[in-house]
Amino acid sequence: xxxxxxxxxGYVGLTTSVGLAQLGHKVIGYDLDASKVESLLAAKPxxxxxxxxxxxxxxxxxxxxxxTNHIEELQSFEPEFVFICVGTPQDxxxxxxxxxxxxxxxxxxxxxPAGAIMIVKSTVPVGTCQKITKSFNRSDIFVxxxxxxLREGTAIKDFMEPDRIVVGSNSSEVSKKVMSLYDSIDSPKxxxxxxxxxxxxxxxxxxxxxxxxxxxDIANLAEATKANVDQVLLGMGLDKRIGNSFxxxxxxxxxxxxxxxxxxxxxxxxxxxxxxxxxxxAISSNEAAFKRSVDVIESLAEGQLMNKTIxxxxxxxxxxxxxxxxxxxxxxxxxxxxxxxxxxxxxPIARVPEAAGLSMASSAIEATKGADVLAILTEWPEFxxxxxxxxxxxxxxxxxxxxxxxxxxxxxxxxSVFKALGEASx
Ligand code: UGA
Numbered sequence: 001x002x003x004x005x006x007x008x009x010g011y012v013g014l015t016t017s018v019g020l021a022q023l024g025h026k027v028i029g030y031d032l033d034a035s036k037v038e039s040l041l042a043a044k045p046x047x048x049x050x051x052x053x054x055x056x057x058x059x060x061x062x063x064x065x066x067x068t069n070h071i072e073e074l075q076s077f078e079p080e081f082v083f084i085c086v087g088t089p090q091d092x093x094x095x096x097x098x099x100x101x102x103x104x105x106x107x108x109x110x111x112x113p114a115g116a117i118m119i120v121k122s123t124v125p126v127g128t129c130q131k132i133t134k135s136f137n138r139s140d141i142f143v144x145x146x147x148x149x150l151r152e153g154t155a156i157k158d159f160m161e162p163d164r165i166v167v168g169s170n171s172s173e174v175s176k177k178v179m180s181l182y183d184s185i186d187s188p189k190x191x192x193x194x195x196x197x198x199x200x201x202x203x204x205x206x207x208x209x210x211x212x213x214x215x216x217d218i219a220n221l222a223e224a225t226k227a228n229v230d231q232v233l234l235g236m237g238l239d240k241r242i243g244n245s246f247x248x249x250x251x252x253x254x255x256x257x258x259x260x261x262x263x264x265x266x267x268x269x270x271x272x273x274x275x276x277x278x279x280x281x282a283i284s285s286n287e288a289a290f291k292r293s294v295d296v297i298e299s300l301a302e303g304q305l306m307n308k309t310i311x312x313x314x315x316x317x318x319x320x321x322x323x324x325x326x327x328x329x330x331x332x333x334x335x336x337x338x339x340x341x342x343x344x345x346x347x348p349i350a351r352v353p354e355a356a357g358l359s360m361a362s363s364a365i366e367a368t369k370g371a372d373v374l375a376i377l378t379e380w381p382e383f384x385x386x387x388x389x390x391x392x393x394x395x396x397x398x399x400x401x402x403x404x405x406x407x408x409x410x411x412x413x414x415x416s417v418f419k420a421l422g423e424a425s426x
Contacts, residue, residue: 001024001025001026002025002026002080002081002181003025003026003077003078003079003080003081004020004025004026004027004028004079004080004081004082004083004181005027005028005029005030005074005077005079005081005082005083005108006020006027006028006029006030006082006083006085007030007031007082007083007084007085007086007104007108008030008031008084008085008086008087008104008122009029009030009031009033009036009037009040009046009067009085010047010085010086010087011047011150011152011155011256011323012085012121012122012148012150013029013031013083013085013086013121014029014040014045014046014047014052015049015052015148015150015155015156015159016083016085016121016148016159017029017065017067018052018055018056018059018065018156018159019156019159019160020083020181021059021064021065022055022059022156022160023160023181023182023184023185024064024184025064025181026064026065027059027064027065027066028065028066028067028068028073028074028077028079029065029066029067029068030067030068030069030071030073030074031067031069032069033069034069037067037068037069040056040067041060041066041067043056043057043060044056047152047321047322047323048320048321048322048323048349049152049153049155049156049321050153050154050156050157050320051156051157052155052156055156071107071111072111074111075111078113079112079113079116080113080115080116080117081116081117081118081119081177081178081181082108082112082116082117082118082119083119083120083121083146084101084104084105084108084118084119084120084121084122085121085122085148086100086101086104086122087100087122088100088101088122088123088124088260088264089260090259090260090263090264093267094263094264094266094267095125095263095264095267095268096123096124096125096260096264096267096268098124098125098128101120101122101124101128101132102132102135105118105120105132105135105136106135106136109135109136109138109141110136112138112141114140114141115140115141116141116142117141117142117143117144117174117177117178118132118141118142118143118144119143119144119145119146119178120132120143120144120145120146121146121147121148123147123148123201123202123205123257123261123264124145124198125198125202125264125268126195126198126199126202126268127195127198128198129143129144129145129168129194129197129198130194130195133170142169142170142171142174143169143170143194144167144168144169144174144175144178144194145166145167145168145169145194145197145198146165146166146167146168146178146197147166147197147198147200147201148201149162149163149164149201149204150162152255152256152318152320152321152323153318153319153320153321154320160185161185161187162185162187163187163188164187164188164189164190165179165182165185165187165188165189165190166190166192166197166200166201167179167189167190167191167192167197168191168192168193168194168195168196168197168198169191169193169194170193170194172191175191176191179191201261202261202264202265202268203265205257205258205261205262205265206261206262206265206276206279206282208246208258209253209258209261209262209279209282209283209286210278210279210281210282211246211247212246212250212253212258212282212286213253213281213282213283213285213286213289214282214285215233215247215248215249216249216250216252216285216286216289217285218232218233218236218249219233219249219421219422220289220292220422222422222423223421223422223423223424226424228423229249229405229422229423230405230422233247233248233249248379248404248405249405249421249422250328250379250403250404250405250421251289251290251293251328251329251332251377251403251404251421252286252287252289252290252293252328252331252332253286253328254317254318254325254326254327254328254330254331255317255318255323255325255326255327256317256323256325256326258326259283259286259326260326262279262282262283263283265279266279266280266283289328290328290331290332290335291335293328293332293375293377293401293403293421294332294335294336294339296401296403296419296421297310297332297336297341297373297375297401298339300373300399300401300417300419300425301341301372301373301399302372304339304340305336305339305340305341306339306340306341307340307341307342308340308341308342308372308373309341309342309343309344309370309371309372309396310336310341310342310343310344310371310372310373310374310375311344311345311346311361311367311368311371311373311374311375311395312329312332312333312343312344312345312346312367312375312377313345313346313347313364313367313374313375313376313377313378313380313383314329314346314347314350314376314377314378314379314380314383314404315327315329315330315333315345315347315350315351315352315377315378316329316347316349316350316378316380317329317378318378318379319378319379319380319381320380321349321350322349322350322351323350324350324351324352327350327378328377329345329377329378330352332375332377333345333358337355337356337357337358341357342357342358343357343358343359344359344360344361344366344367344368344369344371345358345359345360345361345367346360346361346362346363346364346366346367347360347378347380348380348382350378364382364383364386364391365386365390365391365394368391368394368395369394369395370394370395370396371394371395371396371397372395372396372397372399373397373399373400373401374391374395374399374400374401375400375401375403376400376401376402376403376404376406376407377403377404378404379404379406380406381406383406383407384406384407384408384411388410388411388414388415389414391414392414392415397416397417398414398415398416398417399415399416399417399419400415400417400418400419401419401420401421402418402419402420402421403421404421405420405421405422407420
């Protein structure tokens with residue numbers, strides 16, 4: 001059992017706090033936002049994540065986990081390790097903005113006891129941990145990198161059952177101490193230098209984003225050539241070197257990580273005079289994918305969107321999360337609005353503010369009332385359980401575009417036009 005502080009209680013910080021406490025450590029999560037801390041202390045999760053509420057209540061009750069917005073409380077706890085989990089958003093140039101992480105590291109360095117290890121979990125450009133090490137005048141505290149690979153929607157499970165754990169530092173003694181926090185997790189464990197650990201995170205995310213762009217481009221080609229996209233991707237993925245996971249075509253990739261991380265990696269590479277044309281292409285292929293879905297919806301709306309009502313199912317960037325940051329659905333909605341469409345959107349969990357031309361419906365069926373086209377942009381499983389008869393009965397035209405390929409075959413006969421991404425419309 002170790003005493004651990006966690007700085008920043010966003011997705012990564014909150015999951016890390018809960019995960020470490022579940023591993024048997026004593027954890028304090030710190031965030032500047034008093035209302036977030038208050039909510040977490042009342043065991044009310046600030047993010048939508050399976051199993052989180054239950055885990056929070058148990059850990060708060062057993063006093064293995066607590067939260068604070070007072071740095072003095074963290075100081076008097078005398079943490080042996082502090083995880084830095086603050087955001088590294090994209091700046092105007094596309095690079096990672098390190099303002100928050102730099103100031104968090106400075107603030108924490110002032111209160112850490114001698115011998116403590118500061119562990120950077122935030123996604124940071126290569127060289128950041130070295131710079132942080134040099135930025136404070138203390139040779140008695142150490143810095144390590146421990147990138148996070150969790151996915152929203154399965155965050156707690158991904159933390160407890162990771163594919164691998166990566167720890168980077170300047171000293172194998174420090175790496176071993178950090179790795180020992182995960183002793184009870186049975187997974188491949190990789191110790192590296194600081195730079196490699198930092199780059200592993202970006203390389204993994206960029207590779208996954210590239211894979212999705214490739215998948216979406218192949219889906220588009222399958223449609224043009226009348227190939228069956230599911231069979232093509234299955235046949236491709238059965239090659240063990242390729243594998244079938246992360247090969248589902250969709251309206252484009254989004255979320256709080258892939259867009260900012262691919263952009264930051266390209267920007268970082270330029271700084272080293274090193275080109276990453278494949279990642280750059282993946283980014284532009286993704287922009288093209290959003291536009292492709294808008295063009296499809298326009299063609300399904302009899303060739304023009306001005307004053308047409310488009311029902312949208314799903315605004316979250318993927319299913320099982322309430323996160324709409326860089327959501328493909330929002331990018332598509334924005335382009336539809338620019339072409340004059342009126343949007344009635346529904347999402348089981350995620351909410352977006354209503355705006356001119358955009359209203360949120362209280363149910364999937366309500367969203368489709370009077371709609372010219374229904375477009376499914378997030379793969380919530382409950383959408384495929386809705387009755388197609390009820391949908392069609394309320395729509396102006398029985399036209400559906402399934403950009404996530406989740407609707408069952410039984411839906412087809414109910415619609416005059418049924419189009420799934422990657423295949424020609426019926
Ligand atoms: C991603 C990575 O998968 C995690 O490993 C990483 O830790 C995380 O970013 C991060 O850097 O923090 P996440 O953003 O939660 O996780 O979402 P993903 O499940 O990777 O999905 C990203 C986007 O790709 C979504 O828009 C999703 O709908 C899309 N996607 C994913 C597909 O279109 N097809 C797929 O087969 C998989």
